[in-house]
Amino acid sequence: MDFSSDTSAPADPTILQALLTANEGMAPSYGADALSARVKSQLTEIFEADLEVYLVSSGTAANALALSLICPSHGAVLCHEEAHIEKDERGAPEFFTGGGKLQLLPGEHARIDVAALQSALNARNAGFVHETPAMALSLTNLTESGAAYSISDIAELSGLAREHNLPVHLDGARFANALQALGASPAEMSWKAGVDILTCGATKNGAMGCEAIILFGDMRDRFFELQTRAKRAGHMPAKMRFLAAQMSAYLEDDLWLTLAGQANAAARELVAILASAGFDRFAHPVDGNEVFVYLPDQIFEDLTNRGLKAYRWLDGSVRFVCNWATSDLELSAFRRELTQITK
Numbered sequence: 001m002d003f004s005s006d007t008s009a010p011a012d013p014t015i016l017q018a019l020l021t022a023n024e025g026m027a028p029s030y031g032a033d034a035l036s037a038r039v040k041s042q043l044t045e046i047f048e049a050d051l052e053v054y055l056v057s058s059g060t061a062a063n064a065l066a067l068s069l070i071c072p073s074h075g076a077v078l079c080h081e082e083a084h085i086e087k088d089e090r091g092a093p094e095f096f097t098g099g100g101k102l103q104l105l106p107g108e109h110a111r112i113d114v115a116a117l118q119s120a121l122n123a124r125n126a127g128f129v130h131e132t133p134a135m136a137l138s139l140t141n142l143t144e145s146g147a148a149y150s151i152s153d154i155a156e157l158s159g160l161a162r163e164h165n166l167p168v169h170l171d172g173a174r175f176a177n178a179l180q181a182l183g184a185s186p187a188e189m190s191w192k193a194g195v196d197i198l199t200c201g202a203t204k205n206g207a208m209g210c211e212a213i214i215l216f217g218d219m220r221d222r223f224f225e226l227q228t229r230a231k232r233a234g235h236m237p238a239k240m241r242f243l244a245a246q247m248s249a250y251l252e253d254d255l256w257l258t259l260a261g262q263a264n265a266a267a268r269e270l271v272a273i274l275a276s277a278g279f280d281r282f283a284h285p286v287d288g289n290e291v292f293v294y295l296p297d298q299i300f301e302d303l304t305n306r307g308l309k310a311y312r313w314l315d316g317s318v319r320f321v322c323n324w325a326t327s328d329l330e331l332s333a334f335r336r337e338l339t340q341i342t343k
C-alpha cells in the first residue's frame with residue numbers, strides 16, 4: 001500500500017527494454033544520435049507543431065533551465081505560492097536565472113487566481129528602475145494540489161500574460177495525467193493555449209529519469225541558448241541517447257497516455273474506497289493521480305501501522321499518490337485494511 005509518491009514508482013518495462021536496445025553499438029554523442037532526432041519528430045507529430053526539444057534527467061533541471069531562458073537575472077517569474085519552483089527546488093530557478101525572483105500569487109487548489117494575476121500585471125512597471133518586474137508567467141498542470149487547469153483557464157491566464165508581452169512556462173511534471181484528466185490534446189493544452197515553453201515530465205509516469213523541455217513558436221529561436229545554458233549547468237550528458245531512448249519509448253504507441261490513464265484510474269478507485277468507508281472530505285479536486293483526503297489521526301496511524309505509505313500534508317489532509325503501477329492488489333489491500341479498522 002505504497003501511495004507515498006509517483007517518484008517512488010518503478011520504471012515501465014517497455015522503457016527499460018528501450019534502454020537495452022539503445023545500448024547496441026556506437027552512437028553519436030551529446031544529442032546528435034538518431035533516437036534524439038526521433039524524439040523530436042515524435043513530439044512534432046504529437047504536438048502538431050514545429051518545436052525544439054531538449055532532454056534532461058530531472059524536473060527541477062527542466063524547470064530551472066526553462067525559466068532561465070525567459071526570465072533575466074533582474075526580473076521575476078509570476079507563479080503560484082504553492083508552485084514546485086517556489087516550494088521544492090531549493091532556489092534552482094533563482095540560481096539558473098542568475099538572480100531572478102519568483103513573484104507569488106494566491107489561488108485555490110494551487111491554481112493561480114485570475115484577478116490576482118490581473119492586478120499583479122496591472123501593478124507592473126518595468127520602466128521603474130527600482131522594481132523587479134515580472135518577466136514571465138509559470139503555471140503547473142496538474143497543479144501541486146493534484147487539480148487540473150482547464151484549457152480555457154490556461155488560455156485565460158496566458159492571454160493576460162501575453163497582453164504584457166510575458167512568455168508563459170508550463171510545468172508539466174504530470175502533463176500526461178492532466179491530458180488524461182481533461183481529455184485534451186497535447187497541442188490544446190500547450191501552444192494553442194498560449195504556452196511558449198513546456199517542461200513535460202516522464203519520470204513520474206514510467207520513465208527511469210527523463211523530462212523534455214519543449215520550445216514552441218518564436219521560443220524555438222532560443223534553442224541554441226538553451227543548449228549553451230544546459231551545457232554550462234552540466235546538463236548535457238554525453239550519452240544523450242539513453243535519455244532519448246526513454247522519451248521515445250514513452251511516447252511510442254501512446255504509452256504515456258496509457259500509463260497516466262492507469263494512474264488516474266487508480267486514484268478514482270481510491271476515492272471510491274475512501275468514500276465508501278465514510279471518508280469523503282477531500283482538500284482538492286481529484287482530477288489526476290493525487291488524492292488529498294481528511295482522515296482522523298487514529299485512522300491514519302492505524303493504516304500506517306498496517307503498512308500504508310502516504311504523507312500527512314501541511315493543510316491537515318493525507319496525500320495519496322497513485323502511479324502507473326498501482327495495482328488492484330494494493331487497492332484491495334487498502335480497502336481490506338480500511339474496512340477492518342472502521343468496522
Ligand SMILES: Cc1ncc(COP(=O)(O)O)c(C=O)c1O
Nearest residue numbers: 058059060061084140144171173
Ligand atoms: C509539479 C512538479 N514539478 C517539478 C518537479 C521536479 O521534479 P524532480 O524531483 O525530478 O526534480 C516535481 C517533483 O515532484 C513536481 O511535482
